[in-house]
Amino acid sequence: MMYLQxxxxxxxxVLILVGLYCIAxxxxxxxxxxxxxxxxxxxxxNILTMGLHKADYVDPLAQEMTIISIAIGAAVAAIALSIxxxxxxxxKTLDTRKLRRLRW
Amino acid sequence: xxxxxxxxxxVLLVGGLTTPVIGFLSRKIGKEKIRDAWAVLAFAITTAYxxxxxxxxxxxxxxxxxxxxxxxSVGIKIDAFSAYLSLIFSFLGLxxxxxxxxxxxxxxxxxxxxxxxxxxxxxxxGVTMVDDLFTLYVMWELMxxxxxxxxxxxxxxxxxxxxxxxxxxMSTIGSLIALYSISLLYGITGTxxxxxxxxxxxxxxxxxxxxxxxYIIAMIIAGFGVTAAIVPFHTWLPxxxxxxxxxxxxxxxGVVIKxxxxxxxxxxxxxxxxxxxxxxxxxxxxxxxxMTVANIMVILQRDVKRFLAYSSIANMGYIILxxxxxxxxxxxxxxxxxxxxxxxxxxxxxxxxxxxGKGLLFLGAGCFIHEAKTRDLTKLEGIGVxxxxxAASFSVGLLNLAGVPPLSGFWSKFFIVMAMLAFxxxxxxxxxxxxxxxxxxxxxxYYVWLLERIxxxxxxxxxxxxxxxxxxxxIPVLILAILCILITIFxxxxxxxxxxxxxxxxxxxxxxxxxxxxLGGV
Numbered sequence: 001m002m003y004l005q006x007x008x009x010x011x012x013x014v015l016i017l018v019g020l021y022c023i024a025x026x027x028x029x030x031x032x033x034x035x036x037x038x039x040x041x042x043x044x045x046n047i048l049t050m051g052l053h054k055a056d057y058v059d060p061l062a063q064e065m066t067i068i069s070i071a072i073g074a075a076v077a078a079i080a081l082s083i084x085x086x087x088x089x090x091x092k093t094l095d096t097r098k099l100r101r102l103r104w
Numbered sequence: 105x106x107x108x109x110x111x112x113x114x115v116l117l118v119g120g121l122t123t124p125v126i127g128f129l130s131r132k133i134g135k136e137k138i139r140d141a142w143a144v145l146a147f148a149i150t151t152a153y154x155x156x157x158x159x160x161x162x163x164x165x166x167x168x169x170x171x172x173x174x175x176x177s178v179g180i181k182i183d184a185f186s187a188y189l190s191l192i193f194s195f196l197g198l199x200x201x202x203x204x205x206x207x208x209x210x211x212x213x214x215x216x217x218x219x220x221x222x223x224x225x226x227x228x229x230g231v232t233m234v235d236d237l238f239t240l241y242v243m244w245e246l247m248x249x250x251x252x253x254x255x256x257x258x259x260x261x262x263x264x265x266x267x268x269x270x271x272x273x274m275s276t277i278g279s280l281i282a283l284y285s286i287s288l289l290y291g292i293t294g295t296x297x298x299x300x301x302x303x304x305x306x307x308x309x310x311x312x313x314x315x316x317x318x319y320i321i322a323m324i325i326a327g328f329g330v331t332a333a334i335v336p337f338h339t340w341l342p343x344x345x346x347x348x349x350x351x352x353x354x355x356x357x358g359v360v361i362k363x364x365x366x367x368x369x370x371x372x373x374x375x376x377x378x379x380x381x382x383x384x385x386x387x388x389x390x391x392x393x394x395m396t397v398a399n400i401m402v403i404l405q406r407d408v409k410r411f412l413a414y415s416s417i418a419n420m421g422y423i424i425l426x427x428x429x430x431x432x433x434x435x436x437x438x439x440x441x442x443x444x445x446x447x448x449x450x451x452x453x454x455x456x457x458x459x460x461g462k463g464l465l466f467l468g469a470g471c472f473i474h475e476a477k478t479r480d481l482t483k484l485e486g487i488g489v490x491x492x493x494x495a496a497s498f499s500v501g502l503l504n505l506a507g508v509p510p511l512s513g514f515w516s517k518f519f520i521v522m523a524m525l526a527f528x529x530x531x532x533x534x535x536x537x538x539x540x541x542x543x544x545x546x547x548x549x550y551y552v553w554l555l556e557r558i559x560x561x562x563x564x565x566x567x568x569x570x571x572x573x574x575x576x577x578x579i580p581v582l583i584l585a586i587l588c589i590l591i592t593i594f595x596x597x598x599x600x601x602x603x604x605x606x607x608x609x610x611x612x613x614x615x616x617x618x619x620x621x622x623l624g625g626v
Contacts, residue, residue: 016280047283047287050287062290068242072242076245076272079252080269080272083252086265087269091262
């Protein structure tokens with residue numbers, strides 16, 4: 001059980017790093033949203049993994065948290081996609097390099 | 105007791121959900137303002153509830169929804185800290201909703217606007233009231249999702265859409281990092297309730313590896329720090345706040361970023377006791393970096409809302425610095441509870457001053473922008489002659505945030521400086537005090553510069569046709585300006601009210617903090 005927990009926790013970290021890399025390196029807004037989703041999946045996996053240590057089943061609190069977290073992730077994705085549609089209407093592209101009209 | 109606890113959340117959420125229905129019905133009878141009055145009413149009830157709770161003084165109120173397996177129980181706890189912050193949040197919400205009646209008149213989609221405004225405040229009030237970390241995350245996301253949508257509310261402008269997307273990406277990564285750290289805390293202790301967490305961590309301090317706990321602290325500061333606009337994570341703020349409608353900018357700058365500071369305050373003080381963990385100095389450095397970078401960037405701005413947005417970052421720097429100073433003193437000088445509470449008092453008092461002052465500034469700037477149709481500072485020169493009431497209130501807000509001595513903005517910064525100067529033998533605190541005071545002078549300089557530009561110059565010819573804004577826009581601005589002065593006059597009772605949340609955080613009663621006593625100790 002212990003090995004399984006470490007295995008899944010490491011996979012969660014890998015997923016989070018992949019998502020961060022995706023957000024940092026990709027130039028397409030849709031790919032950035034996919035990166036956010038990958039991080040969400042990694043964090044959800046980590047919550048489930050952390051519930052594993054109680055007994056030979058996953059702690060119900062962890063399952064409840066994961067389900068609510070998935071719902072929140074879906075809401076964020078919906079808002080992100082609706083903003084993305086509006087970005088496309090303004091610019092006719094999803095390339096971040098064409099979008100940098102805001103100054104720092 | 106349960107309904108008493110859930111009452112403000114229910115009022116805000118039910119008010120938010122019924123607003124579209126009320127809007128539909130009011131359009132049927134041709135009086136659309138009924139919907140606006142409905143939203144104002146919900147905010148007024150919530151504000152009155154928190155005023156009653158604070159004046160009644162019977163805190164904390166707790167309620168627990170007890171379910172059969174113990175893990176499923178969810179609790180809500182209104183202590184002095186959450187009541188104090190919730191009062192600020194709902195009061196500013198009330199002002200903003202009154203202001204929106206006039207300001208947003210020409211926009212479409214106002215049903216959704218009021219719904220989102222109500223759920224935004226519901227999320228913030230919920231964040232302060234919850235008793236466990238995961239419910240905090242849920243309420244946090246309720247707040248965040250509402251504010252993403254409100255930032256890109258004017259979706260026909262490229263600026264709002266682009267800034268909204270940037271805000272969404274950065275803030276979502278921040279909350280996911282915070283959720284990851286929450287899941288790690290859950291893995292270590294097996295619970296998420298605040299009081300159980302603090303007991304478990306204190307009793308198992310030897311067996312839990314220290315490094316893990318410090319990683320968790322770092323992730324909590326970084327995750328919630330994105331919303332609190334600590335400097336490496338601040339880049340969304342100067343884009344998102346100007347792009348939103350002015351009423352929403354007042355909300356975002358005034359209270360939403362304070363919620364990030366609240367989450368950091370609450371988690372660090374209740375879960376990771378500052379006497380056992382050493383993170384004060386890094387928070388002090390973050391605070392100094394935040395205020396220095398922001399104060400330099402303010403000077404370069406020529407857009408009035410970007411100007412105010414950067415000065416919000418600087419003020420968040422003061423609040424983070426106050427938190428850092430209190431935790432630093434608590435770790436290095438554990439017996440000096442007076443200095444710890446004085447620094448916290450300064451920080452919490454500055455939250456109040458900045459919420460009211462920056463709300464006033466953004467609403468006042470919104471009046472100017474609404475009439476003059478420009479955000480350029482050079483074109484807004486001398487608008488104060490044409491709009492005397494808004495400009496006078498705006499000037500009071502500027503002087504308050506500049507820290508001109510009799511006004512309350514001075515006292516909050518003064519408390520922080522006094523706490524830092526309590527240990528003259530500590531070179532780190534001493535050096536930070538110097539940086540802090542230099543920053544305060546830079547800030548006072550640019551606020552007075554803006555005051556001179558707006559109020560004292562003679563207006564140019566393209567401002568000739570401008571008159572005072574609508575009554576519903578002037579009234580909240582005026583109320584906030586009067587409130588700035590009232591807090592200054594009744595500073596002793598206000599400080600006594602803020603001493604309650606400080607004693608909740610420090611864990612012992614703070615007595616006899618009065619301005620006269622602090623001055624007597626100098």
